[in-house]
Amino acid sequence: MTINKTLSKYLFAAVILLTLTHNNSFADGFPVRPGRFSLSPSVSYFFANKQWDSVSHKKAFDDGGRFQSFSYSLYSEYGLSRKFTLSALVPFIMNDFRTNTNGSFKSSGFQDIEIGVKYYLANINYKYYFSIKASGIIPAYTNTKLGYQQAGAELKLAFAGSGHLFGKQSYFVLENGVREYFGTESVFQDRYNATYGLTLDKNFHEQVSVSVGGFYATSQNKQFDLTNPNNSKNFAFNQVSLSYGHAFSKSLSLFLTGGTFITGRNTGAGSSASVSLNYRIDTR
Numbered sequence: 001m002t003i004n005k006t007l008s009k010y011l012f013a014a015v016i017l018l019t020l021t022h023n024n025s026f027a028d029g030f031p032v033r034p035g036r037f038s039l040s041p042s043v044s045y046f047f048a049n050k051q052w053d054s055v056s057h058k059k060a061f062d063d064g065g066r067f068q069s070f071s072y073s074l075y076s077e078y079g080l081s082r083k084f085t086l087s088a089l090v091p092f093i094m095n096d097f098r099t100n101t102n103g104s105f106k107s108s109g110f111q112d113i114e115i116g117v118k119y120y121l122a123n124i125n126y127k128y129y130f131s132i133k134a135s136g137i138i139p140a141y142t143n144t145k146l147g148y149q150q151a152g153a154e155l156k157l158a159f160a161g162s163g164h165l166f167g168k169q170s171y172f173v174l175e176n177g178v179r180e181y182f183g184t185e186s187v188f189q190d191r192y193n194a195t196y197g198l199t200l201d202k203n204f205h206e207q208v209s210v211s212v213g214g215f216y217a218t219s220q221n222k223q224f225d226l227t228n229p230n231n232s233k234n235f236a237f238n239q240v241s242l243s244y245g246h247a248f249s250k251s252l253s254l255f256l257t258g259g260t261f262i263t264g265r266n267t268g269a270g271s272s273a274s275v276s277l278n279y280r281i282d283t284r
Contacts, residue, residue: 029129029160029173031120032079035284041277044071048270052237056265064100067268069093082120087133089114093146110140112147114154128161137179148233152181156191169199187233190216197243207245211259214238235266253278 032038046069050060061067073091080086094108116135123129137152156177163170173195181187197209219233241259248254255278260271 029131029158029175030171031082031123031129031131032077032085033282034079034081035282036079037281037283038077039279039281040075042073042075042274043276044073044272044274045069046071046270046272048268050269052261052264052267052269054266056263058264058269062099063102065097066099067095067097067270069095077118084120085118087114087116087118087135089116090140095145107143107145109143109146112152113138113140116154124161127163128159131158131160132156133158133177137181148181148183148187150181150183150187152179152187154179165198169204170197172196185219185233187217187219197245205247209243209245211241211243212238213241235264237261237264237267241272251280 047067048061049064049066050058052058071091071093073089075087075089077085077087090113091111092109093111094106096104096106098104114135114137116133118131118133121130121132133154133156135154135156137154139147139149139151141147141149154177156175158173158175160173161171173193175194176190176192179189179191181189191213192215193211193213195209195211197207200206200208214237216236217233239259239261241257243255243257245253245255255274255276257274257276258272261267261269
């Protein structure tokens with residue numbers, strides 16, 4: 001495998017992980033009150049020196065390869081009414097892949113911008129919520145190492161609720177989103193995630209949560225070669241993550257998250273850490 005093919009493969013694997021990390025950072029299940037504007041900047045770090053091959057065998061990168069990436073994103077959501085919210089996600093990524101004999105290879109740029117509209121289908125006693133979200137995917141780059149360079153659409157279903165466990169306030173969010181990229185060789189993706197969290201104090205200032213999520217992608221093109229956007233569109237992985245949240249006030253919260261891959265196919269095997277803020281403004 002040439003260095004260009006190797007570089008493209010690992011860069012793309014990291015892009016996919018970071019995209020899923022962004023999606024998991026913002027729970028789509030609970031309603032946003034009308035007139036509330038939520039703004040969430042985040043920074044993520046990812047490192048990998050191993051991969052899973054096409055039959056899910058785990059091995060080290062060739063030539064002592066090491067990959068690290070910093071990702072920055074801005075997510076916003078606005079409550080239009082009791083039933084509808086509008087959201088946007090703008091991510092930017094900086095990649096660095098190194099080998100023992102070929103040095104460092106870097107790339108950076110914006111990724112796919114996501115614009116979404118969420119509709120709350122129903123609730124049970126204002127405790128359990130069902131919602132559906134439709135998003136448009138707009139590529140904001142020309143470097144194909146940062147994505148497929150194709151427009152797409154996503155439909156996501158979510159079920160969220162709250163309760164008590166061991167005397168603590170608890171919550172859960174179940175999400176599943178299917179996405180299609182449009183082009184000569186379209187790509188179908190299924191992104192899924194389950195989160196369970198507990199508050200640690202009576203004032204709801206501290207919380208912890210655990211998430212299990214995954215990513216499945218398939219296309220008519222089954223090749224494992226990422227030298228151009230028409231290749232390597234067939235892969236899968238699962239990951240687990242742990243988050244800690246602290247609320248400084250009713251309008252400002254901080255979240256720390258760490259995650260790692262547990263299984264995979266045709267993808268890198270790495271771990272990530274992220275820091276995000278959530279700032280809420282009531283405009284009504």
